[in-house]
Amino acid sequence: MSAALLRRIVIVGGGSAGWMTAAALSSLLDPKDVTITLVESDAIGTVGVGEATIPDILAFNQMLGVSEAEFMAATQATFKLGIEFVDWGAKGERYIHPFGQHGVDMQGIDFHQYWLRARDDGAREPIEAYSLCALAAQAGRFALPDPNPRSVLSQIRYAYHFDATLYARFLRRYAEARGVVRVEGIVGDVRQGADGTIAGLTLRDGRTVEGDFFFDCTGFRALLLGETLSTGFVDWSHWLPCDTALAVPSEHAGPPTPYTRATARDAGWQWRIPTQRRVGNGHIYASAFQSEAVARETLLANLDASALGDPRRIAFKAGCREAFWRGNCVAIGLAAGFLEPLESTSIYLIQEGISRFISLFPRGDIPDILRTEYNRHMRTEFEQVRDFIVLHYAATTRDDTPFWRYCRTMTLPDTLLHKIELFRETGRVFRYNDELFARPSWVAVMLGQGIVPAACDPIVATLPAGDVAHSLASMRQAMAAAVERMPRHADFLSRYCPAVAA
Amino acid sequence: MAVRRILVCGDGLAAQMALTALARQVAPDTAILWVRAGDQRDGDLLYGSVTGPSAYGFNLAAGVDERQLVLGSDAAFSWGTRYAAWGAGRSWMQAFALPFPVIDGVVFHQYLARTGAGGIDPYVAGLQAARRGVFVHPPREAGGQHPLARAEYGYQVDPADYAALFAAARPADRVEVVEGAFAGAEVAGGRIAGIRLDDGRMVTADLYIDASGPAAVLGSGAPDGRRIGMAVRNEAGADEAPLRTVTATALGWQSATPLKGRTLHASVYAPDRPDEGALGRRVEATLGRRAQPWVGNCVAIGQAAGVVEPLTPAPMLLLERDIERLLSLIPVTDDCAVEAAEYNRRFADDYDHADLFQRAFFAVDGLPDGPYWDAARAEQVPEKLARKISLFGNRGLLVAYDLEPFHPEDWIILHLGMGRRPRRYDRLADRADKAQVAQFLTGMAREIERAVETLPPARVYRQQLEQFLRKAAS
Numbered sequence: 003m004s005a006a007l008l009r010r011i012v013i014v015g016g017g018s019a020g021w022m023t024a025a026a027l028s029s030l031l032d033p034k035d036v037t038i039t040l041v042e043s044d045a046i047g048t049v050g051v052g053e054a055t056i057p058d059i060l061a062f063n064q065m066l067g068v069s070e071a072e073f074m075a076a077t078q079a080t081f082k083l084g085i086e087f088v089d090w091g092a093k094g095e096r097y098i099h100p101f102g103q104h105g106v107d108m109q110g111i112d113f114h115q116y117w118l119r120a121r122d123d124g125a126r127e128p129i130e131a132y133s134l135c136a137l138a139a140q141a142g143r144f145a146l147p148d149p150n151p152r153s154v155l156s157q158i159r160y161a162y163h164f165d166a167t168l169y170a171r172f173l174r175r176y177a178e179a180r181g182v183v184r185v186e187g188i189v190g191d192v193r194q195g196a197d198g199t200i201a202g203l204t205l206r207d208g209r210t211v212e213g214d215f216f217f218d219c220t221g222f223r224a225l226l227l228g229e230t231l232s233t234g235f236v237d238w239s240h241w242l243p244c245d246t247a248l249a250v251p252s253e254h255a256g257p258p259t260p261y262t263r264a265t266a267r268d269a270g271w272q273w274r275i276p277t278q279r280r281v282g283n284g285h286i287y288a289s290a291f292q293s294e295a296v297a298r299e300t301l302l303a304n305l306d307a308s309a310l311g312d313p314r315r316i317a318f319k320a321g322c323r324e325a326f327w328r329g330n331c332v333a334i335g336l337a338a339g340f341l342e343p344l345e346s347t348s349i350y351l352i353q354e355g356i357s358r359f360i361s362l363f364p365r366g367d368i369p370d371i372l373r374t375e376y377n378r379h380m381r382t383e384f385e386q387v388r389d390f391i392v393l394h395y396a397a398t399t400r401d402d403t404p405f406w407r408y409c410r411t412m413t414l415p416d417t418l419l420h421k422i423e424l425f426r427e428t429g430r431v432f433r434y435n436d437e438l439f440a441r442p443s444w445v446a447v448m449l450g451q452g453i454v455p456a457a458c459d460p461i462v463a464t465l466p467a468g469d470v471a472h473s474l475a476s477m478r479q480a481m482a483a484a485v486e487r488m489p490r491h492a493d494f495l496s497r498y499c500p501a502v503a504a
Numbered sequence: 505m506a507v508r509r510i511l512v513c514g515d516g517l518a519a520q521m522a523l524t525a526l527a528r529q530v531a532p533d534t535a536i537l538w539v540r541a542g543d544q545r546d547g548d549l550l551y552g553s554v555t556g557p558s559a560y561g562f563n564l565a566a567g568v569d570e571r572q573l574v575l576g577s578d579a580a581f582s583w584g585t586r587y588a589a590w591g592a593g594r595s596w597m598q599a600f601a602l603p604f605p606v607i608d609g610v611v612f613h614q615y616l617a618r619t620g621a622g623g624i625d626p627y628v629a630g631l632q633a634a635r636r637g638v639f640v641h642p643p644r645e646a647g648g649q650h651p652l653a654r655a656e657y658g659y660q661v662d663p664a665d666y667a668a669l670f671a672a673a674r675p676a677d678r679v680e681v682v683e684g685a686f687a688g689a690e691v692a693g694g695r696i697a698g699i700r701l702d703d704g705r706m707v708t709a710d711l712y713i714d715a716s717g718p719a720a721v722l723g724s725g726a727p728d729g730r731r732i733g734m735a736v737r738n739e740a741g742a743d744e745a746p747l748r749t750v751t752a753t754a755l756g757w758q759s760a761t762p763l764k765g766r767t768l769h770a771s772v773y774a775p776d777r778p779d780e781g782a783l784g785r786r787v788e789a790t791l792g793r794r795a796q797p798w799v800g801n802c803v804a805i806g807q808a809a810g811v812v813e814p815l816t817p818a819p820m821l822l823l824e825r826d827i828e829r830l831l832s833l834i835p836v837t838d839d840c841a842v843e844a845a846e847y848n849r850r851f852a853d854d855y856d857h858a859d860l861f862q863r864a865f866f867a868v869d870g871l872p873d874g875p876y877w878d879a880a881r882a883e884q885v886p887e888k889l890a891r892k893i894s895l896f897g898n899r900g901l902l903v904a905y906d907l908e909p910f911h912p913e914d915w916i917i918l919h920l921g922m923g924r925r926p927r928r929y930d931r932l933a934d935r936a937d938k939a940q941v942a943q944f945l946t947g948m949a950r951e952i953e954r955a956v957e958t959l960p961p962a963r964v965y966r967q968q969l970e971q972f973l974r975k976a977a978s
Contacts, residue, residue: 030931030932030934030935031931061609064609065609065932110565360931360932361901361930361932362899362901363931365928369898371891371894371895371898372898374891375891375895375901375903420842420845420846420849423842424842424843424846427835427836427842427843428835428836430832430833430846432846433850433906433907434906434907436904436906456836457836460507460530460531460534460834460836461529461530461531461831461834463531464530464531464532464533
């Protein structure tokens with residue numbers, strides 16, 4: 003490690019994490035200066051299932067410079083405008099957590115305060131009636147955002163559903179074209195230097211791979227950061243008790259919806275992620291509260307159409323590594339930590355892990371301050387996402403199963419508890435600056451799951467009722483009219499990015 | 505029980521700003537009472553003589569629009585502060601600015617680092633205008649394409665005069681002025697039960713705002729930071745330059761703030777070593793903040809919550825934030841526990857983050873020796889500041905914390921102004937063609953230079969604006 007520059011980067015493990023890392027690095031580094039090697043084995047499966055994302059992925063694709071239509075066609079992708087939550091706050095209830103915001107803030111006061119005020123005056127429209135993304139999702143329509151900020155359509159925010167295995171394949175083509183070398187093989191031994199940093203890998207067939215810097219993309223196993231460098235795991239399973247997923251694709255029963263669905267079940271929840279050709283399904287549950295047989299039965303009984311194959315079982319534990327960067331090794335993806343995909347954050351956390359690394363791109367000597375900063379930032383990211391996911395379990399009146407009784411009464415992280423209390427009182431939202439899930443997201447989930455403020459903001463309370471009602475009605479009409487004019491999601495897809503044969 | 509009566513206690517800038525903002529923003533059926541307490545005229549000097557760009561929006565929300573300020577006060581427009589002789593021959597202009605352009609996902613100063621251009625001065629429009637002493641309102645139309653579109657301005661003010669502006673701007677009948685003076689507070693069960701007046705009467709309210717300056721007549725637990733002294737005097741002058749000047753001296757620092765028709769001179773020094781050359785009104789204070797400005801049904805704002813050295817616009821920024829934070833958290837019932845927790849959290853963050861910016865001024869070499877400077881340097885560099893400085897120095901990276909009162913652009917200008925140059929830059933900046941980057945930078949500097957050449961001196965602009973406003977009003 004005496005070299006002034008990192009010359010050899012080694013990525014261990016493929017999958018979304020490995021190939022996203024390879025693609026991002028290869029888009030920035032010249033193969034003449036830095037070699038990038040990715041070691042993976044076809045014999046080791048990846049956890050690739052139907053994957054849902056959040057709008058930040060657009061920035062990642064932009065950084066790579068890939069064409070959206072081409073990427074979507076290659077990965078069977080559909081558009082996503084938000085997530086529909088079913089049976090969370092109480093059985094029989096549903097709401098949409100849309101991308102983008104609700105309504106328009108007026109006079110410096112948050113829109114949801116106006117909505118609360120109108121509700122006090124007797125209005126019954128849900129807050130979703132003021133979200134363009136939620137309305138379009140319900141109507142099965144989609145259009146790209148209008149760059150003109152005056153247009154209602156400028157409020158559209160979107161992400162994608164895609165097939166994670168195809169995504170990894172797409173990124174592999176991209177990365178290999180830019181000089182990334184793929185080595186097929188299984189790691190037998192990790193060799194460490196005298197200072198404890200990683201020096202190289204010996205594969206089972208005896209070949210060796212040397213490197214200056216290593217990315218651990220080995221999934222839950224965390225071969226480098228966990229097993230070799232003995233980095234501990236911070237266990238959050240007392241807040242997020244689900245520990246098993248059963249995943250199975252199924253046929254479509256209708257055109258693909260432009261939203262993800264998450265339905266609460268007796269001991270967990272079930273996802274439904276529509277890609278162009280099929281639907282990804284999965285049941286995430288807590289094995290302490292439900293047997294695998296029952297969980298499997300629940301999953302198969304709740305598909306749109308017939309299953310394509312047998313459900314695959316994946317075990318996990320909620321939490322993250324005590325550090326994400328030790329020595330000359332950074333863990334990305336599941337090796338860094340796992341939070342259930344209730345808010346589609348898996349790809350985002352991979353992306354953030356990579357882009358933070360790039361902004362801190364070290365020389366060969368790697369000063370400690372870079373590791374400290376990286377670890378601090380990533381830990382905050384994980385904790386903030388964790389709090390937002392825990393909110394979904396905590397904000398419920400369900401007590402129909404032991405699982406929900408546990409969730410309803412568990413002790414919450416202080417940061418989350420404070421947020422809930424503040425909102426419950428007058429609908430105020432605890433402010434943090436660079437939180438991934440901003441105010442509209444917290445408002446959507448808290449209102450959607452029955453945390454309704456006792457009163458609205460005292461300042462909004464003094465406005466004339468007629469004025470408030472009038473403003474809200476015109477917003478609603480403008481949005482409804484805009485949705486009418488949007489194309490159907492399925493039609494848009496078939497014109498814009500029809501799937502290519504895999 | 506609902507909050508129906510809010511009582512403000514104090515008699516200075518903080519009380520006037522709070523009363524006017526409350527009068528404008530709380531429900532008409534909530535009574536606003538005002539009890540004069542103490543005399544903060546001298547203490548108010550410690551709020552300093554500059555506001556940040558946030559004053560425009562704060563004032564507007566309080567019902568004080570800029571026309572009133574131009575016609576009814578001695579305030580002058582301000583592009584920022586020039587710091588001179590700040591150690592090792594250091595001197596730079598800390599101008600206000602909107603965020604710098606982000607090009608292809610990479611922040612502006614990374615391209616500066618890449619081309620080795622060094623300073624940022626030629627690209628900060630307000631700074632170039634300040635250099636020439638000229639002013640116009642930054643043109644925001646034309647899609648932000650005007651060379652001055654990213655300039656920002658604040659005000660140069662005299663705290664007493666600024667307080668009078670706020671007092672005059674609120675409807676006379678909205679605030680109930682309680683006759684008599686503050687004599688003491690009755691406390692029961694950790695809450696204020698009422699205010700005793702000098703004639704023996706009691707006044708009660710549901711929420712009490714302590715705006716009585718460092719004395720904090722309703723609070724307890726004074727801050728324990730270092731002590732400073734300050735002397736302030738006026739001098740006639742028609743210069744009205746749109747910038748304040750701060751110069752380091754052996755005893756501390758001196759500032760000159762041009763206002764309408766006069767210049768406010770201030771000296772700050774260690775209390776036992778006054779600047780003998782500085783005549784005028786004197787005041788001393790202990791710097792630092794309270795741990796919990798909101799306790800029970802009482803909220804301390806401004807200097808009653810914390811005293812900040814007026815080296816930057818920080819004291820005014822924090823006073824504005826105290827009032828805004830209070831307005832956004834006016835409780836609905838008299839159980840204020842949830843609001844208090846959130847208020848105290850945000851207060852501590854805001855104050856400590858403003859403090860990072862001020863402490864950065866002392867984290868450079870070559871500053872004078874002497875009691876003032878030794879005391880300032882003796883304070884430990886907080887870990888958060890060390891991280892900001894080290895990551896900027898390493899690779900031009902800006903570490904930002906939640907909702908800092910000073911923005912990334914303030915920090916960029918400060919770091920570069922102090923002569924700090926990133927050792928490496930963001931690899932992403934390499935994607936752009938080097939010649940194109942150089943061409944872009946040259947073009948940007950040229951456009952700004954051309955635009956400021958044609959602008960009127962700040963005094964002339966203000967006089968014409970005043971004439972126009974008077975004509976429009978008549």
